[in-house]
Amino acid sequence: MANHKHIAHDLLAQAHPGPLAASIFVDKVLHKPLHLRPTSPDRTSQDARAKRRIQRLRKKEKAQRRQKVKPLSAKEKRDSGIYEISDAAKKYEIYVPLHRMWVGYMWEILGMREDERAFVTGNSAGSKLASADYHGAEVTVVRSRCVGMVGLAGIVVRDTKFTFQIITKKNEVKTIPKRYTIFRFEIPQPESTQRLNEEEVARAKTKDIPAHLVFELHGSQFENRAPDRATKKFKQRHTNDL
Secondary structure, three states: OOOOOOHHHHHHHHOHHHHHHHHHHHHHHOOOOOOOOOOOOOHHHHHHHHHHHHHHHHHHHHHHHOOOOOOOOOOHHHHHHOOOOOHHOOHHHOOOOOOOOHHHHHHHHHHOOOOOOOOHHHHHHHHHOOOOOOOEEEEEEEOOOOOOOOEEEEEEEOOOEEEEEEEEEOEEEEEEEOOEEEEEEEEEEEHHHHHHHHHHHHHHHHOOOOOOEEEEEEEEHOOOOOHHHHOOOOOOOOOOOO
């Protein structure tokens, strides 16, 4: 071991006696265990792969954002006039089939069968009427703080959050605010007078048997859009705002 030339042994020999330096050299240098770990992936290549993947995802998201149509703002909708009814569409006869569809829709939600007359009250059908859609309903203004609107009648062509837009039989489009206004609408009975016998027809004419179901709608309690109204729970309350 004395003839072994190693820089570590020479340094140890300068600091310790010969036998002690030789012992330290053998234990700490020659026989020192070398701990090796399993081969691991190259960090550099792994980071580069992750960067390329992130770049691909960002590029894909950017392409999707380009393809996605941006919705119009409220100002753009007003400027474009997409909700305006054209002059050619301002005809009462055009919306009569819509009213017939609405009557069938009301028969369905009220559970009225087409082969018999129905008895419907506000308590039994109030929640259904409160959440119904009134596009196509034929309404009449019976009370309002604006006296000039009392008596207006027509088919609802647009049901917004704060207004009913109707078209009258004179082919005029009127916008009526819901607040402080009471609307009346009628739902005809499924059974037509053609299927009644003569006695029942006579009684219907004397109004012993109502030919239509008549309801009144307080517009102040319907200040929401039709889709929002479908999921909204209404409570009966006294209103004295008129």
